[in-house]
Amino acid sequence: MEKTVRGREVTDWRGRVYLTDVTPEQILNRPRSAMLWPAGAAMGAIGVLQYGYGAALPVVAAARGWGITQALWLLAGWALCQAAVGLPTAAAMERRGARPRATLLAGAALCAAGLLALAHLSDPLWAFAGYSLLGGFGGGLVYATCSSVVARWYPERSAARVSQVTGAFAYGAVPFVVAAHLAGPGSVTAVLDVAAVAVGAVVAVAALLLRLPPARWWPAHIDPRAWALDGRVNPALRCNPRAVREFSAGEALRTPALFTMSAILVLAGAVSLFNVAVVATLASAHGVAATVAAAAGLIALNGAGRAASVALSERIGRRAALTLVLASLAIGQAALAGALAGGSGVTLAAFVLFAGLGGGGFYPLIAGLVREYFGEARTAEIHGVIYAAKGIGGLLGAGMATVSLAASASPAACWAAAAMAAVTIALARRLRQPGRPNTLPITHAARP
Numbered sequence: 001m002e003k004t005v006r007g008r009e010v011t012d013w014r015g016r017v018y019l020t021d022v023t024p025e026q027i028l029n030r031p032r033s034a035m036l037w038p039a040g041a042a043m044g045a046i047g048v049l050q051y052g053y054g055a056a057l058p059v060v061a062a063a064r065g066w067g068i069t070q071a072l073w074l075l076a077g078w079a080l081c082q083a084a085v086g087l088p089t090a091a092a093m094e095r096r097g098a099r100p101r102a103t104l105l106a107g108a109a110l111c112a113a114g115l116l117a118l119a120h121l122s123d124p125l126w127a128f129a130g131y132s133l134l135g136g137f138g139g140g141l142v143y144a145t146c147s148s149v150v151a152r153w154y155p156e157r158s159a160a161r162v163s164q165v166t167g168a169f170a171y172g173a174v175p176f177v178v179a180a181h182l183a184g185p186g187s188v189t190a191v192l193d194v195a196a197v198a199v200g201a202v203v204a205v206a207a208l209l210l211r212l213p214p215a216r217w218w219p220a221h222i223d224p225r226a227w228a229l230d231g232r233v234n235p236a237l238r239c240n241p242r243a244v245r246e247f248s249a250g251e252a253l254r255t256p257a258l259f260t261m262s263a264i265l266v267l268a269g270a271v272s273l274f275n276v277a278v279v280a281t282l283a284s285a286h287g288v289a290a291t292v293a294a295a296a297g298l299i300a301l302n303g304a305g306r307a308a309s310v311a312l313s314e315r316i317g318r319r320a321a322l323t324l325v326l327a328s329l330a331i332g333q334a335a336l337a338g339a340l341a342g343g344s345g346v347t348l349a350a351f352v353l354f355a356g357l358g359g360g361g362f363y364p365l366i367a368g369l370v371r372e373y374f375g376e377a378r379t380a381e382i383h384g385v386i387y388a389a390k391g392i393g394g395l396l397g398a399g400m401a402t403v404s405l406a407a408s409a410s411p412a413a414c415w416a417a418a419a420m421a422a423v424t425i426a427l428a429r430r431l432r433q434p435g436r437p438n439t440l441p442i443t444h445a446a447r448p
Contacts, residue, residue: 012228018218027213032153035210039146040165042206044172045199046111046139049078052173054276055295056180060118063185068405070124072277072398074132079273079394081136087384089144094380103145104207110138112200119192142203148380149210156222158371163310163364170303170360174296181292239317244435246375252382255434257373261366262389264427267420269393271329272359274417277401286345294352301356309361322365322428329358330421337414373433
């Protein structure tokens with residue numbers, strides 16, 4: 001039964017309202033950090049469906065008797081469905097009071113069904129219905145719910161905490177990738193069955209533990225008025241100024257910034273998925289150990305890069321950090337092209353390093369920019385609109401991987417990916433916070 005808590009509403013200098021003087025212990029009977037671990041565990045579990053399947057794609061395809069193209073389009077369908085669920089889930093939680101327990105229990109069942117479909121359905125159409133549709137919708141429910149819960153419990157550090165939790169979405173899949181490659185096609189069905197049980201159980205337990213704080217809740221130990229105004233209390237203000245006002249989703253849609261962020265997510269998301277989809281196949285020429293190391297290393301760095309990019313952005317600004325992350329992604333594609341042209345293990349390792357760090361860091365940075373460009377009131381909904389672009393990127397990335405692998409791993413697709421990453425760098429440099437002037441007046445000293 002939900003507790004009824006009473007707090008004090010405080011308004012800052014821009015008119016934003018905060019509910020303070022209510023501690024997490026009064027709501028949860030435990031500290032708010034107790035919300036991080038279930039959310040991170042659930043995120044790590046569902047990472048098996050995207051990063052795990054993508055990095056173990058050759059093994060799963062061989063076990064089911066599919067061609068690489070068929071297996072890739074199942075992954076693209078999953079990414080499309082997962083991205084499409086974000087906006088309605090956010091809207092249901094923000095406007096209709098949907099509870100994390102309901103969305104996560106549904107997500108647990110759908111994700112488990114998706115993995116069981118991969119384990120036992122050889123017909124690509126039925127596997128698409130089970131893994132891509134059911135599993136994709138389930139993954140979207142879990143991802144959106146966990147992100148929203150953590151952001152609500154850490155409003156003063158939402159970018160850092162959400163990146164910490166979403167990082168688990170990538171590196172949580174590492175054990176599955178290792179097990180799938182070591183087991184091989186003959187035993188991958190058993191690995192998928194175990195994964196289905198584990199994913200369903202972990203997400204279901206998280207559903208029982210996660211709760212939302214009251215609307216506009218703010219931690220009692222921080223003065224929200226000082227935090228909104230004083231760079232000594234909130235050091236991030238020095239390089240990440242807050243939104244000039246609260247934007248509705250409709251207002252955000254009419255700004256150039258939203259479309260620029262969406263374009264970045266389409267292109268960078270396509271390159272990132274392309275990397276995950278081709279890494280195991282391309283590394284296989286160096287042996288099983290190298291394949292496992294490259295695939296596991298890429299997705300582990302993808303997850304670590306999310307937290308590292310946000311930490312960097314607190315010092316140099318979100319836009320500058322985003323530019324560096326996208327540059328790392330572009331360098332990774334050039335290294336991959338070099339690895340294919342020369343067969344060098346050194347350039348393959350450089351690809352894993354740079355593409356891994358760059359392939360995940362842009363997601364939390366864009367989420368942080370959404371909050372700082374459009375305000376907190378409709379953050380989840382506006383980010384849901386932008387995150388839907390990931391689905392388009394998934395289709396594009398799968399198409400690129402299909403072309404590359406069909407052409408016997410030609411470097412041409414890698415150079416195309418590098419060009420796309422370069423375009424995202426140019427787009428990132430054009431981002432401007434809505435409502436602020438692009439330039440400031442120049443003050444000229446008076447002449448004698």
